[in-house]
Amino acid sequence: MRRIWEVVIGIAAGATAALCFAGTVTAQQKQVVIGGMCDRTGPTQVNGAGICPGIQDYFDLINSKGGIEGYKIKYEEIDHEYKVPPAVEAYEREKGDGATSILVYGSPQVQALNRKLEEDKIPGTSPGFGIAASADGKRFPYLFPVAATYWSQGAAAVQFVKDKLGGSLKGKKIAYLFYDNPAGREPIPVIEDLQKIEGFELRTFAVPPPAVEMGAQMLDITQRYRPDFVIDHLFGGGPSVAIKEFKRNGYPLSKVVALVWASGEHDIVGAGGWPVAEGYHTMSFAGVGDDYPVRDEIKAMYKAQGKEPPKAMDDTVMYNRGVLWAALHVEATRNAIKANDGKPPTGEEVKNGFEQIHDFGLGGLVPPLKVTAADHEGGGFVQIFQVKGGKFVKETDWFRAYPEVVAEAVKKAE
């Protein structure tokens, strides 16, 4: 059917018959199929533009080194513009092509595909977004929010604020500035739980989608509420605007900590450059910067092909997340093939492979993860950086905050 369409369109486009045949020939070899979704053209393209090339390059790197245990990776990336129906179509296609694991991009897409993943026994990953409660591997057996869910991120932000404000939050004022959609509101329950424990004062400031107009909220925060610290959970074009607005209202950026999707280089550049954002704290679940052997290997791979490394590599925060994301799938698939004595793995076996992921490091790019059958998040580790003198300077090493509070929230979500 698809071939027929191809031929029809091919002729319509004036392609010759010879080209039609050339396009339909596919080589059969020992391979594993990994499906992926991406957003290079939709509302979160600022993230996708860095993450997606990172994923692609890491799979290419593994393939150039001989693949996973002799299996070449066939990575199918489908752009869905952050819309749900194209994501469903993409999923069905990847499933049809035999994908044994899928990188699901975007929280609404994770919601929409959660059930299908479970029905079809294909593990899906959503690092740093998606459903926070899916850290519970018993309730969500085929969903892996590896690295850090929004709940872990929220808890980590509170912990960081606590350390910054001298070890106690009693009577301190924290403002939570967020994108007013489900993903933006997700951390609130955990932050509210922590409010009860730590005794700080909390006010939330919602910015309605698309979250690039926040003058009123900013005046409220900086002139009236005057918090001791701001937790910034915006994404898309919002973080850059927020940095500018904080600056304009004279609020020190050193009292702002951003969650992971407001933490990229592009957010700083979009706000007007590094000097503007001086002091801004960012959070990451993958290593930041260029000093990782895997990045050197990717550059060497490009050099060997006689090409320049892609520009996307300069956006190290997002690019490295892409590498981490791809590496998780490679690790899980490797575990599955090993457990299977070299036979091609099924989705269920790759799922078990994910559950054996333990501290593979990748030269410090990956947090000290330990994914188990019960804990699909793998710990919830993040690092916090600060913008200082034109680059991200590491403030904390990998840490996890309030694991018992987060675990309690996961349990309560049932």
Added chain:
Amino acid sequence: MFHRESGVFKTSYAADMALYPLPIARWAVAVFAGLFIVIAPLALGEYYISILNLVLIAVVGALGLNILVGYTGQISIGHGAFMSVGAYTAANLVTHLGAPFWITIPAGGIMAALIGAVVGIPSLRIKGIYLAIATLAAQLIIEWTINHVTWISGGVQASIQVPRPSLFGTQLKSQTQLYLFLMAFVVLAIVGTSNLIRSRIGRAFIAVRDQDIAAEIIGINIFRYKLWAFAISSFYAGVTGVLYTYYLGIANYEQFQITVSIDYLAMVIIGGLGSILGSILGAIFVTLLPILTRWFLEDYGWLLFAQQDLQNAIPNLRLILFGGLIIFFLVVEPEGLNRLWRNIRNYFRVWPFSY
């Protein structure tokens, strides 16, 4: 669809209004029914069925919007929100009361119809672009409400898991089962619309569209029929939302945002306003075009781009091609694909003796 009588021989109103003007029409419908209900699910792979499922859901929504925009001449940019009303009504009924699908689908539709009728009230005073803005406001209000009122949305995530519908004790899980399930509603929607248009109500809609003052003078109650149009159209939208919810197994308001309203409006405009076939063609066009352009680019993109740039080029080129093709088809035939089809048919009807 494929046939034309050689002249006008009708002698009664009943014959003029018949659903099947000629026996061949009945056969054409039977062949199409056989093709899509029996042969397609047997012949096509799961992936292609899943694409058809997305098309089927879009057909129901496009038919509903066409009743409002195409037949009654009122505009709505709020249909995405009406779908979410249906979706959340059904999801809440399922999760709280365990209602089966044959209750939740009409219930979702009726709830959407009520909300739609309320939203339609401004249409009595304002028209055209002003009405568009009023319905846009409804879209935003409904989105905000679902997003923030947790007893509707089921929590901060604003999404409710819904079990798949069961029929005769089996749960409809596979794409083919869902295809037949959805197809039943598409058939109902098509039959319902074609009969609605031939009825007193449908004729009143068309009279309102053509000239509402004239319609009022000949005794059509504009207040009633405009609200009916909004209610019926929103009913379809609500049902679309419920079908979508069952198809995905989850109700999530982010699937029904303003871009969805625009997409559906694009379907009825590209397909052809005021025609049933046009709604179907429009739904097929808007749903399939992005997929077809991607298939095409995946196989022929290497002619233009290096392999590594291709991944980045495909989504961007796809948007350009998609936009370009929409403009192309609208320029070629501003009255939509349905008119294009009729032109082709009329040409071949007299071919090769076109004089």
